[in-house]
Amino acid sequence: MKAMILAAGRGERMRPLTDVTPKPLLKIAGTALIEFHLHKLAKAGFSEVIINHAWLGQQLEDFLGDGSRYGIKIRYSPEGEALETLGGIVKALPLLGTEPFLLVNGDIWTDYRFVTQTLSASKLAHLVLVDNPPHRPQGDFGFRAPEVFATPDDTRAELALTYSGIGVFSPKLFSDCKPGKAPLAPLLREAMQSERISGEHFRGHWFDIGTPERLRQVEQQFFSNNEAGQ
Numbered sequence: 707m708k709a710m711i712l713a714a715g716r717g718e719r720m721r722p723l724t725d726v727t728p729k730p731l732l733k734i735a736g737t738a739l740i741e742f743h744l745h746k747l748a749k750a751g752f753s754e755v756i757i758n759h760a761w762l763g764q765q766l767e768d769f770l771g772d773g774s775r776y777g778i779k780i781r782y783s784p785e786g787e788a789l790e791t792l793g794g795i796v797k798a799l800p801l802l803g804t805e806p807f808l809l810v811n812g813d814i815w816t817d818y819r820f821v822t823q824t825l826s827a828s829k830l831a832h833l834v835l836v837d838n839p840p841h842r843p844q845g846d847f848g849f850r851a852p853e854v855f856a857t858p859d860d861t862r863a864e865l866a867l868t869y870s871g872i873g874v875f876s877p878k879l880f881s882d883c884k885p886g887k888a889p890l891a892p893l894l895r896e897a898m899q900s901e902r903i904s905g906e907h908f909r910g911h912w913f914d915i916g917t918p919e920r921l922r923q924v925e926q927q928f929f930s931n932n933e934a935g936q
């Protein structure tokens with residue numbers, strides 16, 4: 707199974723830190739955010755990772771290289787102008803191939819353990835969902851294991867949860883998508899209407915590194931947890 711790390715965002719809320727550094731290269735205790743992902747992916751048995759980039763993307767390529775020092779092969783999907791999540795995936799599809807792939811946001815920190823997994827024949831994606839963080843109290847989707855519903859208040863749901871930025875996706879989900887800038891959520895909600903999306907509720911540590919304050923919070927967590935990034 708291949709993996710894709712989304713790393714093209716501008717990181718407006720992280721300014722001024724991201725004025726000169728792409729957000730996935732911001733560091734926690736001397737390690738870039740994206741490096742935590744690469745180490746964990748290699749440990750989980752992934753051998754090839756695709757990374758998209760736009761803002762200051764050459765810095766990512768210069769810093770990460772071909773991935774050999776992480777024990778993994780890295781291929782890049784440069785965008786020039788950021789295409790948002792769906793647009794970035796669609797552009798990278800020729801690199802991702804025809805089998806399901808793991809998708810990971812480059813600006814999160816988590817102790818979720820990546821694994822290579824298959825999708826059931828009836829599903830187009832499997833999402834990792836987390837408890838709603840303070841900055842998103844309403845959540846993204848409704849959930850009753852293993853089904854994910856398009857709205858947090860769906861009457862069939864037992865919980866309203868937030869998408870973690872981690873999931874397994876079939877390329878078939880994107881078969882009718884056109885190139886260009888577009889978000890992922892509308893496509894997911896459309897597939898949820900026909901019960902094509904499954905999910906799981908992850909209750910471990912997860913942080914959306916959206917602000918300098920959250921970056922500091924994660925750094926504190928790192929120093930208090932010897933297993934951080936494992």
